[in-house]
Amino acid sequence: MAATKQPGRLSGRHRRPPETRITYREVVAVREFRALWLGQGMSLLGDQLAQVALAVLVYSRTGSPLATAAVYALTYLPPIIGGPLLAGLADRHPRRRVMLSCDLLRALALGAMAVPGMPFAALCALVFLVVLLGAPFTAARAALLPEVLEGDRYVVGSALQNVTNQAVQMLGFAAGGASIAVLGPYRALALDCATFLASALVIVAGVRRRPAPHRGEGGRPSMWTMTAAGARLVFGERRLRTLVLFAWLCGFYVLPEGIAVPYAATLYRGDLSVPAITGLLMAAMPLGTVVGAFAFGRFVTPSCRLRGMGWLAMLTCAPLVLCAMRPPLEWVLALWVLSGVGGAYQLAANAAFVQCVPSAGRAQAFGLVQSGLLAAQGVGILIGGAAAQRLGPEPVVALAGAAGLSVAAVLAMLWTESRTEIISTVRAPAT
Incomplete structure (x- = not known):
């Protein structure tokens, strides 16, 4: 006997399924996300410390507010230039490899910056390089995250990263002055170098290999x-x-x-x-x-x-x-x-x-x-x-x-x- 459909109600076939809310615990349970999250937090904390260290170092060597401001301005210019040109590297090459390469190159540049007596012009060039390499790294990481966290997990994971980034920035700027008073600017830069090496190790251990997105018979497209x-x-x-x-x-x-x-x-x-x-x-x-x-x-x-x-x-x-x-x-x-x-x-x-x-x-x-x-x-x-x-x-x-x-x-x-x-x-x- 066929069941009659009651008026005012949706049939089972047309009833909307309930939406589920993903918890932060479920997102953190994903191993690859933990690796990306931890690596980002470490390198970001080191970056905040390095920004304060650079300001102190440049002002102590030049005594010029203009030179200090110019070095700080270098942290804005490279991503504007590098974003459109270099972000596509993460679509032409495996994204894990792009992230590792950027981390290692930035660690190398910061290691050079931590050498006492580095000429001011070389210091500026290295700052530019470090920030420039952040563009393909960030693009690769942003493109990889939806593959690691699917559906609503991506939004919850992004929220967790946003909270972490804001908290780390506030902590880094607040503790930066006190830390540099103890370590000195050169050791602070060396510490930032170590955070990039640690980030690379975390990525190697926690993020699996994936092929490059572009794999066609005609080869990879140009930049x-x-x-x-x-x-x-x-x-x-x-x-x-x-x-x-x-x-x-x-x-x-x-x-x-x-x-x-x-x-x-x-x-x-x-x-x-x-x-x-x-x-x-x-x-x-x-x-x-x-x-x-x-x-x-x-x-x-x-x-x-x-x-x-x-x-x-x-x-x-x-x-x-x-x-x-x-x-x-x-x-x-x-x-x-x-x-x-x-x-x-x-x-x-x-x-x-x-x-x-x-x-x-x-x-x-x-x-x-x-x-x-x-x-x-x-x-x-x-x-x-x-x-x-x-x-x-x-x-x-x-x-x-x-x-x-x-x-x-x-x-x-x-x-x-x-x-x-x-x-x-x-x-x-x-x-």
């Missing part, structure tokens, strides 16, 4: 061919263009960190020094990002992340508009932390981007997006600094928030037209 193909891939499809613009939105909401020192001077009130206030301001957004990424990855279902992406993108910029009211320090910190919480939308944008990009061109695509990301941050901070010189920091932060909010609202509307297909693919299959 220029792959760069052009990556640009066509990223910017030739509407969904990908929207996701890329979501990523580059950070050019608006990172601007306050670039003018934190003059902003701190306006908040000076006697009981806290300007450097202390600057440290609080610069830590506010990373703190919000840690909280937002943890909650977003742990407690929000995959489809809800994608649906809420536009709203969170607007949240990154909306609190900054209130800085026009010149609130006191406590309120400014709360607003900046809230802005950092909204930045968790980048996890959903990253996951959606991975779903839309084929594996064979993933590294090149990530490299292009990363280069644009750094360029957006650098240009945003540069424009913000010039504007703050004339208008003051509070109105500039508010204007950046208003402009970013407007762009985020447009992107949110565009995203509603593209997200349906992606959301349908993140639901667990019926069993």
